[in-house]
Amino acid sequence: MEEVDHLDFERKTAEFDVDAMKIVWAGSQHAFDVNDRMARLVASDPAFRKDERPMLGRKDLFKNTLRKAAHAWKRIVELRLSEEEASRVRFFVDEPAYTDLHWGMFIPAIKGQGTEEQQKKWLSLAYRMQIIGCYAQTELGHGSNVQGLETTATYDPKTEEFLIHSPTLTSSKWWPGGLGKVSTHAVVYARLITDGQDHGIHGFIVQLRSLEDHSPLPGITVGDIGMKFGNGAYNTMDNGVLRFDHVRIPRNQMLMRLSQVTRDGKYMQSEVPKQLVYGTMVFVRQTIVADASNYLSRAVCIAVRYSAVRRQFGSHAGGPETQVLDYRTQQSRLFPLLASAYAFRFVGEWLKWLYTDVTQRLQANDFSTLAEAHACTAGLKSLTTTVTADGIEECRKLCGGHGYLCSSGLPELFAVYVPSCTYEGDNTVLFLQVARFLMKTISQLTSGIKPVGTAAYMGRLEQLMKSTCDACSAEDWLKPSVVLGAFEARSARMAATCAQQISTSPSPEDGFTELSSALAEAAVAHCQLIVVSKFIDKLQQDIPGAGVKHQLNNLCFVYALSLLHKHSGDFLSTGCITPKQAMLANEQLRSLYAQLRPNALALVDAFNYTDHFLNSALGLYDGNVYPTLYEQAWRDPLNESVVPEGYVEYIRPLLKQQLRISRL
Amino acid sequence: MEEVDHLDFERKTAEFDVDAMKIVWAGSQHAFDVNDRMARLVASDPAFRKDERPMLGRKDLFKNTLRKAAHAWKRIVELRLSEEEASRVRFFVDEPAYTDLHWGMFIPAIKGQGTEEQQKKWLSLAYRMQIIGCYAQTELGHGSNVQGLETTATYDPKTEEFLIHSPTLTSSKWWPGGLGKVSTHAVVYARLITDGQDHGIHGFIVQLRSLEDHSPLPGITVGDIGMKFGNGAYNTMDNGVLRFDHVRIPRNQMLMRLSQVTRDGKYMQSEVPKQLVYGTMVFVRQTIVADASNYLSRAVCIAVRYSAVRRQFGSHAGGPETQVLDYRTQQSRLFPLLASAYAFRFVGEWLKWLYTDVTQRLQANDFSTLAEAHACTAGLKSLTTTVTADGIEECRKLCGGHGYLCSSGLPELFAVYVPSCTYEGDNTVLFLQVARFLMKTISQLTSGIKPVGTAAYMGRLEQLMKSTCDACSAEDWLKPSVVLGAFEARSARMAATCAQQISTSPSPEDGFTELSSALAEAAVAHCQLIVVSKFIDKLQQDIPGAGVKHQLNNLCFVYALSLLHKHSGDFLSTGCITPKQAMLANEQLRSLYAQLRPNALALVDAFNYTDHFLNSALGLYDGNVYPTLYEQAWRDPLNESVVPEGYVEYIRPLLKQQLRISRL
Numbered sequence A, B: 001m002e003e004v005d006h007l008d009f010e011r012k013t014a015e016f017d018v019d020a021m022k023i024v025w026a027g028s029q030h031a032f033d034v035n036d037r038m039a040r041l042v043a044s045d046p047a048f049r050k051d052e053r054p055m056l057g058r059k060d061l062f063k064n065t066l067r068k069a070a071h072a073w074k075r076i077v078e079l080r081l082s083e084e085e086a087s088r089v090r091f092f093v094d095e096p097a098y099t100d101l102h103w104g105m106f107i108p109a110i111k112g113q114g115t116e117e118q119q120k121k122w123l124s125l126a127y128r129m130q131i132i133g134c135y136a137q138t139e140l141g142h143g144s145n146v147q148g149l150e151t152t153a154t155y156d157p158k159t160e161e162f163l164i165h166s167p168t169l170t171s172s173k174w175w176p177g178g179l180g181k182v183s184t185h186a187v188v189y190a191r192l193i194t195d196g197q198d199h200g201i202h203g204f205i206v207q208l209r210s211l212e213d214h215s216p217l218p219g220i221t222v223g224d225i226g227m228k229f230g231n232g233a234y235n236t237m238d239n240g241v242l243r244f245d246h247v248r249i250p251r252n253q254m255l256m257r258l259s260q261v262t263r264d265g266k267y268m269q270s271e272v273p274k275q276l277v278y279g280t281m282v283f284v285r286q287t288i289v290a291d292a293s294n295y296l297s298r299a300v301c302i303a304v305r306y307s308a309v310r311r312q313f314g315s316h317a318g319g320p321e322t323q324v325l326d327y328r329t330q331q332s333r334l335f336p337l338l339a340s341a342y343a344f345r346f347v348g349e350w351l352k353w354l355y356t357d358v359t360q361r362l363q364a365n366d367f368s369t370l371a372e373a374h375a376c377t378a379g380l381k382s383l384t385t386t387v388t389a390d391g392i393e394e395c396r397k398l399c400g401g402h403g404y405l406c407s408s409g410l411p412e413l414f415a416v417y418v419p420s421c422t423y424e425g426d427n428t429v430l431f432l433q434v435a436r437f438l439m440k441t442i443s444q445l446t447s448g449i450k451p452v453g454t455a456a457y458m459g460r461l462e463q464l465m466k467s468t469c470d471a472c473s474a475e476d477w478l479k480p481s482v483v484l485g486a487f488e489a490r491s492a493r494m495a496a497t498c499a500q501q502i503s504t505s506p507s508p509e510d511g512f513t514e515l516s517s518a519l520a521e522a523a524v525a526h527c528q529l530i531v532v533s534k535f536i537d538k539l540q541q542d543i544p545g546a547g548v549k550h551q552l553n554n555l556c557f558v559y560a561l562s563l564l565h566k567h568s569g570d571f572l573s574t575g576c577i578t579p580k581q582a583m584l585a586n587e588q589l590r591s592l593y594a595q596l597r598p599n600a601l602a603l604v605d606a607f608n609y610t611d612h613f614l615n616s617a618l619g620l621y622d623g624n625v626y627p628t629l630y631e632q633a634w635r636d637p638l639n640e641s642v643v644p645e646g647y648v649e650y651i652r653p654l655l656k657q658q659l660r661i662s663r664l
């Protein structure tokens, strides 16, 4: 490798302190240090190479993941890494694996739904990985509608056991990660039946495989559900299928924190408030929002760096051609995504705070903010994952033909990311939940119930219905109050229009159904407002580093004004802004792009991603794109021989017009 | 396989003659018959199985494609299929292969740019596949900017040969399909140099491999460029890299129809008009538009069928749950794509006519419509491929979790399709060409030059700048004149605004650059208008079959009004419609969705796709989704053993806490 930095000239044009920005991106000096150390630890260990992943067949790919997961655990134990460090190691290993579900779903489910006794027993095994667990909720026939799950858990008071059973084909568990080939245990969600009565869906800890030889226990059929989108990508994970034939488990393996079944089969609610479940949801979805900014920033980092290297057209008098990053169309597609990556970072940070806040309130039996917090996290999960999935693909397209090669890193990034739009709640289903919350909020205004938190602005509904936008010049669109006012009015009016139309329909339920598409749009508007307002809040903080705050300010307004342009139909149809004001906003946006341009490369350097983590010939820190692409090409298995396998059977006879006589 | 049609109840609700619609979709009774016969021929031949494609490693995958291509050719020869039938066979085999480039690019390039003598010699070899050719234009460093290609072809009058040479790493040919492992010949584009003078880019026929043993000829380095997006997908193609080290070819292998090099090295233009090249472009892009409707309709067919099978929520009193196709959000995402598939079909049909028209005019030395035809095909290529790529992914998301499985067919469909947005002209670059044409059209209005064809409406610019929309009720939005009027006004005003802003900038070129993002949007508006107006034209034709025209009418307005909603910012900011009219259009759109609902399944049946062609467990004609998904899962290589490879090394030691002592 040569030592030249081909992007040095671009780095020099930055107008801010990149090192200071790195701290802002990481969240704190401490977070930066841990990230930086763990990223290097992983990058420098050849055991974690991943550039050959797209070429491996399923079995080799999977075995390779098992190896890496074991190696990571070995290193974590050897180096006595803290929980935080360990989770960063898994992050930088950057490969979906059964461990994600073990740490991310199995353990939290037991923590959230297990009694203290259950936690003591199972968590101590799980923390040391003496058992490996997964989360088995979804079935072949039911995903979004959890209440429709068909697996049964029938209590037998004679033996004090539950019989876990799959009564139909569609009741087969289907999708759980880590289930197909690895997990020894699962939290299984099943319909609890005692004494012939159906008590709905509950969680049970079920052992699936022998701890001695890994063979499935009697009555259990388990396997992998097959290939998923993309090469490498999520195929490192053993998403599984699972069927039960009257499998018996002891009574104390029902997760009994919220409700219990007594020895003699009585079903009882516990004193612990049911709402606790929502706390867990807030937690999981908050991590998904944080992940959105991780993924989007990776894609943007690759696209920005390559756009600075790539030159096409515009050579004057034999000079170099124009960097494609200089084209305004490239900027207007790429810079809003760069801004979104930062925006999602900050809203994710804020969600962490929200989770702490909700948890403290729940402990004090204060449920007053729960509905709002739940709607807000559901909506932000949907918004950020939708934008990120589309954004990764846009970044790939922005890299032209070379973005289509696996060596660009972008195809795998897309394929591994897109299921975020589906799991932990299908995005459309979640937006409709947000809409339901908004309609409820509006209907309660008349009873004097004041909306809180991110919905507080709805308390000013009357005023927002008639407010007018003050922007008279392009510069006015850099005022936080002007931008916030427009976003609040838009969201409030879209929701209010829906509420009004629902109120004129035969029944609220019919009205909601009929208008659900408009309602989903209102939910999007509400969520975009949240992101904009949290970005603006962030700018109120003290942010050290020369020029750092100025860049963040530009990014914030790029985020807001590019949304305003994209959704100008919303703003105009509700009369929140005038066509003239829309034009001024656009003018301001163009000027912001120009200001961003010299800082673009440094703004992606601030993510502090290693070349190992990015895994992209186009996104290399030093911009040494072409020699790297060229070298990587030759590693394809097809290049092992100059004349391809199959030449003698399928090409030569064709060229020689001898196909008729050959057997194919 | 059971014989029950699980979707029979859905088929019964159709309000039109599906068989008649099949003819409309195919274009004619003849086209339907050929398609139907060839689809069955391929589907019934086990040699063309493709369901295991996603699981194959690169080498097996590629060898498998060589086998299929040879087998297809064998059948074509054996059955003495016509050219039309043969091309349909290749279509239904449905796997990118070197043959695509041989028939689709190599042969047309020689036809378009070769002299009669050259055509006689090379085409007769190519038609019988005694040679296999590819199209080698793009280089590592240059794609969009063809004029920047670096490969040189230097004439040596002493030997009457050209020396083909790759002077830099970035001059390596990179991307040509069929090049990596198969092609014996290539049309190579290179910078022609005679007597030290650079005459720009020209095409040359170059032999790459020995016809005896397939080894690369002296001076030629050639290989595959590696894995691309997705499993299966485009990895069946050997996109290649190629370097020349002073390779000599005879003088008569320069394609000399448009310009020549004489024996003694003089460069001369021929009498044949250069514009002929644009004719070929119109042809190729027309086939891409037709392909867009093929791909989009496949994805929509899968998503509609699965949405009719899939039920989630809304069970009343133990009855069946709601088909997800009944959810308005599902409809408002899916039905516009269904309508787009039909819209692209008809605009593609019209483009075929346009190509014939342009060809006849060129033969008569009439170049008057060429610029318009060129802009129109460039724009429609971009519009339809963008919508189709996004639409396939949207269909995948509409299938929830199961859409993420390869067995749904959708991941591969997406991965194989997306490069259409990049090859044959990057979509953004092409939209900017359309914008340039629009700006020129407007600037020429003052000189009295009347725009023709799809740009004719620009001749009414003054009137369109002040026209008002007449819609006073939701029903008014079903009037072709109202819809067309709104789309024409929107497109004209967006273009005129750009033209006006450009005229106030320091130079037209600066203005164009600065505004290029708005210009690209104006180009999109212009192209959407073309599609809408060609759909409306189609409805003016005599269309037989009970209820058929009524359905097409609904689809046409779903297409137009869903666009109007999506781009309402354009319509409102230019004052083409009022907020109230936007609301009425939306109301009409909802009503159209309701009318479409009972016909949705039959409208995708009309595509007449076989289960083999769709290759999707979710899109099966009979709706037998769940047993098929279940069966296919077990075929994954990971399920060959119950306990996975790697258990002993990487899982057991971890569970047993013995990792420390093991070597990973």
Ligand SMILES: Cc1cc2nc3c(=O)[nH]c(=O)nc-3n(C[C@H](O)[C@H](O)[C@H](O)COP(=O)(O)OP(=O)(O)OC[C@H]3O[C@@H](n4cnc5c(N)ncnc54)[C@H](O)[C@@H]3O)c2cc1C
Binding pocket: A101, A135, A136, A137, A138, A141, A142, A143, A144, A145, A174, A175, A176, A177, A234, A239, A419, A422, A423, A424, A425, A426, A428, A429, A432, B310, B312, B313, B324, B327, B328, B329, B330, B397, B398, B399, B400, B401, B402, B404
């Ligand atoms: C990669 C991956 C990993 C996963 N890991 C796990 C795991 O570890 N454990 C586990 O238990 N599960 C897992 N899942 C399953 C996942 O949670 C479900 O796929 C998800 O909940 C979506 O449900 P579904 O597939 O039933 O979608 P569906 O509900 O069938 O969605 C299909 C369509 O119907 C629409 N729709 C459904 N209901 C409504 C409604 N009420 N209103 C309007 N529209 C509606 C949706 O918007 C969507 O367009 C995983 C899935 C994937 C893809």
Ligand SMILES: Cc1cc2nc3c(=O)[nH]c(=O)nc-3n(C[C@H](O)[C@H](O)[C@H](O)COP(=O)(O)OP(=O)(O)OC[C@H]3O[C@@H](n4cnc5c(N)ncnc54)[C@H](O)[C@@H]3O)c2cc1C
Binding pocket: A310, A312, A313, A324, A327, A328, A329, A330, A397, A398, A399, A400, A401, A402, A404, B101, B135, B136, B137, B138, B141, B142, B143, B144, B145, B174, B175, B176, B177, B234, B239, B419, B422, B423, B424, B425, B426, B428, B429, B432
């Ligand atoms: C699957 C596949 C098959 C292919 N097959 C062949 C083949 O058989 N033969 C062959 O010769 N080639 C082939 N190609 C190459 C293909 O034609 C090029 O990739 C394509 O022309 C795009 O060019 P590029 O890659 O240079 O993109 P670039 O031009 O590098 O595009 C990068 C970015 O720059 C932007 N950009 C570039 N110029 C401008 C401008 N002037 N104004 C504004 N923005 C600009 C683009 O919009 C894009 O966002 C194939 C490519 C693929 C992916």
Ligand SMILES: [Ca+2]
Binding pocket: A095, A096, A100
């Ligand atoms: Ca992860």
